[in-house]
Amino acid sequence: MPYSILFFVTRKQGISMEEFKAHYENIHMPLLKEVAGPHFPLAHxxxxxxxxxxxQAEGTTRNASTPAQVLLGTQADFDYDAIIELTFASEAAFKEFFQFVHTPEKAARVTSEEDKFIDRSLMRGVLLGEVVTTKNE
Incomplete structure (x- = not known):
């Protein structure tokens, strides 16, 4: 059974959504693939x-001029900028990845780069349980 983790990621103040996406896709992802090597998740x-x-955003100073398109809830519920899902073949594969990328040298490279565009103090993560999908067939 796949082993999946969700991260809620918030961009640093002063960085636009476009800059955040461009940095994530063009700088951060290549670095993660390089650092993780063969331990990179099945999907990121x-x-x-x-x-x-x-x-005009209600209840958030962080995104006052860039409100989320909220369908249910409030702006304050959606102050993060991306939901990241990492999927591994198993818990063991995740643990190998985690140990590999958290060696001091590799962790320092990733953390140093994340500090350029992510507000790490606001980052949150959670392990997903069972995933059930209903399709229109």
């Missing part, structure tokens, strides 16, 4: 929150 899925430039 990035889902970016859709933000409307120049809008």
């Amino acid at each position: 899925t990035r889902r970016y929150i859709h933000r409307a430039e120049g809008g």
Whole structure:
């Protein structure tokens, strides 16, 4: 059974959503693939929150001019900018990845680079349980 983890990632103040996405895709992902090598997850899925430039956000100073397109809840519920899902073949594969990328040299490279565009103090992560999908067939 796949082993999946979700991370909720917030961009640093002063970085636009476009800059955040470009940095994630063009700098961060190649670095992660290089650092993780053969331990890279089966999938590293990035889902970016859709933000409307120049809008009025309620209850958030962080995204006052770039509100999320909230369907249910409030702006404050969606102050992060991306939901990242890492999928591994197994818990053992995740543990190998984690140990490999958290050696001092590798961890320092990733952390140093993340500090350029991610507010690490706001990052959150959670292990997913069972995943059930219903399809329209």
